[in-house]
Amino acid sequence: MRSNSKPHEDLVYEISHGSSQEAFASLIAGIADRIEAARLNPVKVSDLVSVLRGGYDQAVQSCDAERLTQMAPPVLRLKILPKPVIKGKMDVRFPGSVTAISPILIDKTGGNFIFSVDINALAAMMATIFQPNELFEQHITNPGPATIGSAIGIVRVDQTVGAAITLNLPPAANKSCPVLIADWKGDAGTNNITITPSGTEKIQGRSSWKIAGDTGSIFLRPIAGIGYVR
Known part of the structure; x- marks a missing residue:
């Protein structure tokens, strides 16, 4: 008895169903599967050897006479190829057409790229973001009424028409800063600002509250849920 009959028994079972053509195809597929298993797992090499030495004879003996007359011993040609290994080297060159937009600066002297930041340009660009809300201005030129923005710190009333105007404050809880409201046009004595x-x-x-004097103004501080105080 062979020392390892399990691979033979498995192969016989795999080819014991169907027509002789199907049995032959199953035999070839079974051997191919075992070759693949041996390639992926060196431990199965002994199983593969056992199948190739005796598995086919045992499989044929287990088939009926009709299959034996139509089946021919398979011819196996094995070619072991070395595992391909591709090695490459990439020489990455920084493109010479790189440009920068202020406040980023690039110095390409001698083919070396040196990046830096123009602090003055950066400060100018970020000024509108980091400045206090008190510096955000609302310039009113159209006829009223007009609503004062929640983040506005300065309101200049400068209508293009000579008429009174009403300014509506946002809820004090929504106001993020105090607000200075001023008669910029200088006619509030005639055209009151309410x-x-x-x-x-x-x-x-x-x-x-009314501004009823030319060039008059009022500075209001919000108190959430209550209103505004001078």
Whole structure:
């Protein structure tokens, strides 16, 4: 008895069904599978050798007479190829057409790329982002009424028409900074500027506030849920 009959038994079972052509195809496929298993797992090399030495004879003896008359011993030609290994080297060259947009600067002297930052340009670009809300301005030129923005710190009333105007404040809880409201045109004595808070809120205890003098102004600080105080 062979020392390892399990591979033979498995192969016989695989080819014991179907027509003789199917059995032959199963035999070839079974051997191919074992070759693949031996390639992936060196431990199975002994199984492969056992199948190639005796598995076919045992498989044929297990088939019926009709299959034996139509089946021919398979001819196996094995060619072991070395595992291909591809090695490459890439010489990456930095493109000479690289350009930068302020505040990024590039110095390409001698083919070396040196990157730097123009601090003054960066500060100018970021000024509108990092400046306090008190510096955000709202310039009103159209006829009213007009709503003062929540993040606005300065309001210049400078209408192109000579008419009174009403300015509506946002809820104090939504106002992120105090606001200075000024008669920039200089005609508030004739064309009053009326300032109204939101809902039931008050301005210094009043339901509204008027700038009734030329070039007049008022500085209001928000108090959440209450209104504004001078």
